[in-house]
Amino acid sequence: MIKDLIKQLWKDKFARIALVVLGIIYFALFFADFIAPYTKDFSDRSMAYVPPSKIFTIDENGKLSKPYTYNYKREFDENNLKIIYGLDRTKKHYVKFFAQGEPYKFLGLIPMKRHFITTDGDGRLFLLGADINGRDVFSRILFGGRISMTIGFLALFVLFPIGLLYGGIAGYFGGKTDMIMMRFAEAVMSIPSFYLLIILASVLPSGMTSVQRFMLIVIILALIGWAGFARVVRGMVLSVKNQEFVQAAKSIGASHFRIITKHILPQTTSFVIVAMTLSVPSYILSESGLSFLGLGIQQPDASWGNMLKEAQEYTNIIYRPWLLTPGFLIFVAVLAFNLIGDTIRDILDPKSKVR
Amino acid sequence: MQILLYILKRILQTIPLLIIVSLISFFIIRLSPVDPLAELRLNPSVSKETLQAETQRLGLDRPIIVQYGKWAKSFVKGDLGVTSNGEKVSTKLAERIPNTLLLTIIVIFLSWVVGIPLGIVAAVNWKTPFDRILTVLTSIGMAIPSFFFAVLLLIFAVKTGWFPVGGLTSSNFADMSFSQKFLDITHHLILPVTVLFTLSLAGLQRQMRGNLLDVLDSDYVKFARAKGISEFKVIFKHALRNAVNPLITLLGFEFAGLLSGAALTEYVFQYPGLGRLILEAVLKSDINLVMASLMMGAVMLIAGNLIADILLIITDPRIRNGS
Numbered sequence: 001m002i003k004d005l006i007k008q009l010w011k012d013k014f015a016r017i018a019l020v021v022l023g024i025i026y027f028a029l030f031f032a033d034f035i036a037p038y039t040k041d042f043s044d045r046s047m048a049y050v051p052p053s054k055i056f057t058i059d060e061n062g063k064l065s066k067p068y069t070y071n072y073k074r075e076f077d078e079n080n081l082k083i084i085y086g087l088d089r090t091k092k093h094y095v096k097f098f099a100q101g102e103p104y105k106f107l108g109l110i111p112m113k114r115h116f117i118t119t120d121g122d123g124r125l126f127l128l129g130a131d132i133n134g135r136d137v138f139s140r141i142l143f144g145g146r147i148s149m150t151i152g153f154l155a156l157f158v159l160f161p162i163g164l165l166y167g168g169i170a171g172y173f174g175g176k177t178d179m180i181m182m183r184f185a186e187a188v189m190s191i192p193s194f195y196l197l198i199i200l201a202s203v204l205p206s207g208m209t210s211v212q213r214f215m216l217i218v219i220i221l222a223l224i225g226w227a228g229f230a231r232v233v234r235g236m237v238l239s240v241k242n243q244e245f246v247q248a249a250k251s252i253g254a255s256h257f258r259i260i261t262k263h264i265l266p267q268t269t270s271f272v273i274v275a276m277t278l279s280v281p282s283y284i285l286s287e288s289g290l291s292f293l294g295l296g297i298q299q300p301d302a303s304w305g306n307m308l309k310e311a312q313e314y315t316n317i318i319y320r321p322w323l324l325t326p327g328f329l330i331f332v333a334v335l336a337f338n339l340i341g342d343t344i345r346d347i348l349d350p351k352s353k354v355r
Numbered sequence: 356m357q358i359l360l361y362i363l364k365r366i367l368q369t370i371p372l373l374i375i376v377s378l379i380s381f382f383i384i385r386l387s388p389v390d391p392l393a394e395l396r397l398n399p400s401v402s403k404e405t406l407q408a409e410t411q412r413l414g415l416d417r418p419i420i421v422q423y424g425k426w427a428k429s430f431v432k433g434d435l436g437v438t439s440n441g442e443k444v445s446t447k448l449a450e451r452i453p454n455t456l457l458l459t460i461i462v463i464f465l466s467w468v469v470g471i472p473l474g475i476v477a478a479v480n481w482k483t484p485f486d487r488i489l490t491v492l493t494s495i496g497m498a499i500p501s502f503f504f505a506v507l508l509l510i511f512a513v514k515t516g517w518f519p520v521g522g523l524t525s526s527n528f529a530d531m532s533f534s535q536k537f538l539d540i541t542h543h544l545i546l547p548v549t550v551l552f553t554l555s556l557a558g559l560q561r562q563m564r565g566n567l568l569d570v571l572d573s574d575y576v577k578f579a580r581a582k583g584i585s586e587f588k589v590i591f592k593h594a595l596r597n598a599v600n601p602l603i604t605l606l607g608f609e610f611a612g613l614l615s616g617a618a619l620t621e622y623v624f625q626y627p628g629l630g631r632l633i634l635e636a637v638l639k640s641d642i643n644l645v646m647a648s649l650m651m652g653a654v655m656l657i658a659g660n661l662i663a664d665i666l667l668i669i670t671d672p673r674i675r676n677g678s
Contacts, residue, residue, distance in 0.1 A: 183371060191380065192653070193615050194614070194619070194630070195614070196649075198618070198634060202637040202638070288500055288502075292619070293619070308503065312506070312623070327507075330500050330503065331500065332498075334498040
């Protein structure tokens with residue numbers, strides 16, 4: 001069934017583009033260590049806020065040359081009282097491919113030095129400029145994307161079993177159990193989700209390692225969404241629980257737990273797939289919103305949301321527009337997920353006409 | 356009479372809901388390792404007596420259940436405590452809630468006025484270039500992160516100088532005449548409304564389009580067409596009423612989504628609303644304020660759902676005469 005679904009997705013023009021875009025993004029994120037010219041924490045304070053490196057392929061004599069770049073140097077313009085960034089034309093830095101650069105551990109395991117693109121030791125290749133600490137925005141986008149683009153999926157993997165089981169139990173037993181469980185779920189849904197998100201995030205103690213923080217944010221995101229999901233599952237369980245196959249399972253003495261998990265919940269599979277693809281973007285948006293406010297992923301770790309935190313200052317967004325790139329990436333990723341979600345809905349429900 | 360009874364029943368049902376909401380919020384906040392009175396203690400303008408009174412009122416030396424009981428008791432009496440600056444929470448809320456309501460109500464109103472017709476037009480012209488363009492536009496509208504859009508609009512405001520950068524009123528607001536005040540607020544509202552409107556319009560247009568397409572497929576519409584009723588009448592007299600009903604149910608959810616979206620937008624635009632208040636309160640770990648604004652958020656959300664339910668009874672005779 002999943003195979004069929006993917007085949008049909010591929011047939012759709014928009015969905016195919018979306019799949020390819022997401023494929024490229026995830027590929028780049030997977031090989032982030034290798035593709036990025038610098039490591040996540042590499043910083044050169046003298047290079048704070050430098051604009052994107054200019055790459056030249058024609059040298060000063062008008063001849064074709066190997067691609068090279070110049071470093072930026074900061075100068076203080078006394079007439080206008082502002083810092084200007086000029087090119088330091090004294091030394092050429094050639095752009096090198098598959099060359100040695102900053103050491104890193106590929107996927108955190110294999111120590112390596114080669115980078116897809118880099119330049120010589122004292123040259124600085126900042127393809128998308130640098131942030132306030134002189135860190136390479138392009139490299140950080142790759143590393144930050146790893147967090148932003150996976151956190152939603154992880155939250156879903158935490159949330160779905162909870163929602164399934166909760167809705168399953170409430171629907172199966174019915175009566176008082178159902179009443180109490182559903183009132184609780186409704187109460188959770190009655191708190192505006194973003195308010196709840198902020199509050200849960202603020203409860204997190206400071207001084208956690210970045211891995212702990214990441215995991216806890218996953219759990220918090222999951223805590224927001226389970227209730228709505230559980231409610232829909234309950235509705236579906238109500239509609240199947242009196243069918244013959246359930247009665248048959250009961251009559252041969254299967255336990256309640258077994259009936260719920262083995263016989264009833266599998267009936268909801270197609271709904272689960274749709275719900276999952278449809279809710280990934282909202283988790284990506286929640287995480288970036290949370291990090292944007294400074295309550296999610298914290299420095300020095302990068303996520304697309306917390307990179308945009310710098311865009312909160314007017315001077316930054318006007319003079320340093322390259323700091324906005326993560327926002328466009330969030331937009332592209334969410335758009336792609338939405339397109340795929342719409343198409344899946346059309347495929348699974350032939351009556352639906354999303355597009 | 357029956358309707359009134361139903362409404363009364365629904366209102367009564369919200370009470371246990373609010374109690375559970377307050378329990379959940381209270382325990383989440385108490386789970387945090389932060390001392391709720393830390394700021395109050397550090398603030399030299401807060402007297403020892405106030406501090407004592409607050410400790411007493413919150414019962415901080417007691418077990419957590421007793422603390423909740425105390426909080427609930429004073430909440431019911433309407434006493435929400437003081438913020439960490441020593442201001443009354445209730446005045447702070449009274450100042451902020453109308454602003455958030457103003458923002459969300461304008462957005463809901465505009466998105467219905469624009470979104471419903473656009474949905475109808477798209478459904479009627481299903482699969483024409485016009486419909487496709489609208490679908491692309493709404494896809495884009497749904498994918499822009501609200502805070503990012505807000506930041507982009509801020510750049511626009513700063514660069515052109517056409518719009519004020521943040522806030523709800525200008526600094527000389529107090530000296531203005533009524534009409535000037537009105538214009539000033541409108542001027543400040545344009546950008547935040549644009550952000551939220553874009554988000555909510557996109558969703559609403561799609562829903563309306565989908566619903567109407569479903570209804571246009573149904574037998575009774577085919578029958579109406581077969582009878583030779585004009586297409587205009589078929590759509591506006593027969594199909595539309597059924598297509599709008601699910602949207603009314605969604606109104607409640609829309610309200611919830613707007614409250615959440617508004618929090619980020621308010622933050623970027625420095626808009627003095629409930630969302631920004633709760634954010635400031637959270638960052639300062641101002642427990643009284645967080646608790647109160649969380650409850651107010653929940654009350655607004657539940658009220659939104661209630662209004663949607665009541666509207667549904669009025670528009671849908673099946674519910675009115677049924678159960």
